[in-house]
Amino acid sequence: MAEFPNVGNHCSFETCKQLDFLSFVCDSCTKTFCLDHKFPDKHSCSLEFATFTNKKYEGVKKMSSQFLFKPQTSPGTQMYKVRSKGRKCQTALHVQKILESKPSKQDGKKPKKASKTAAKVALMKMxxxxxxxxGIPEPEKVYMLIYLPKELSLAAKPMYFSKTWSFGRCIDFVASSVQMKNENNTGSEKKLRLFNHESGQLLPMEKTLDSLLSEEVIFSGSSVILEYVTTDCCQLENTEDYKT
Structure with missing residues (x-):
């Protein structure tokens, strides 16, 4: 019987390798198989699937150009095939988890416009x-609601300051008015610092109120927190615990 070595294709299934004159190409992995192994479940097809919404897919696509995505229609969502073996598919899913767990930049913070409006309403009451x-002229007055350190168990105090003052001077004035311990000028481990009540962000001691009003970091009518913290503290957590 004559042999035809250049006719047909060998089955790609590792334990088969049979030369088949009527070979089949898998639509999923594009490899060639014999009749017995032509279906994906018969040759342990290496194609894996990852489902992403359109938004998540775009993020993954930018972060990992090494993946080949092929869209398929599906009600309410978009399916994408990842033509890749196990490790690459796991990486794609890992990227998706990172995107889902990454908090939005606006989480927990009001837009400046909303903060400004809220401050105006509070200002009328303050x-x-x-x-x-x-002796501070009315045009220079900046009003703020001061939340005092938790350990004092005192109610928040509405106060006004000159816009020419630094936050360091504001702290000294509040401490003197409430007759609370102030060791900012000593070697004490904990110091009094002011924080934005909404964001928990540290307000720089050396800056004037006027400069931060211009930057819209605070507004006349804003709420701030005065607390004892270590010198390396730049962010106050759980600001919602400070209540009037």
């Missing part, structure tokens, strides 16, 4: 009860 240093 002006009726606020205390401060006498």
């Amino acid at each position: 002006k009726m009860k606020a205390t401060g240093e006498k």
Whole structure:
């Protein structure tokens, strides 16, 4: 019987390798197989699937150009085939988890416009009860609701300051008014610092109120937290625990 070595194809299944004159190409992995192994479940097809919403897919696509994605329609979502073996598919899924777990930049923070509006409403109430240093001209006054350190168990105090003051001077004035311990000028481990009530962000001691008003970091009518912290603390957690 004559042999035809250049006719047909060998089955790609590792334990088969049979020369088949009527070979089949798998639509999924594009490899060639014999009649017995032509279906994906018969040759342990290496194609794996990852499902992403359109938004997540775009993020993964940018972060990993090494993957080949092929879209398929599906109600309410978009299916994408990842033509890749186990390790690459696991990487794609890992990237998806990172995207899902990454918090939004706006999480827990109000937009500046909303913060400014809230401060205006609070300002009207503060002006009726606020205390401060006498002699500060009305145009220079900046009103703030001061949440005092938790250990004092005191209610928040509406106060006003001069916009020319630094936050360091504001802290000294509040501490003196409430007669609380202030060791900012000593070698004490903990110091008094002011933090934005909404974001928990540290307000720089050396900057004036006027400069942060211009940057819209605070507004007249904003709420701030005065707390004892270590000198390396730049962010105050659980600001919602401070209540009037």
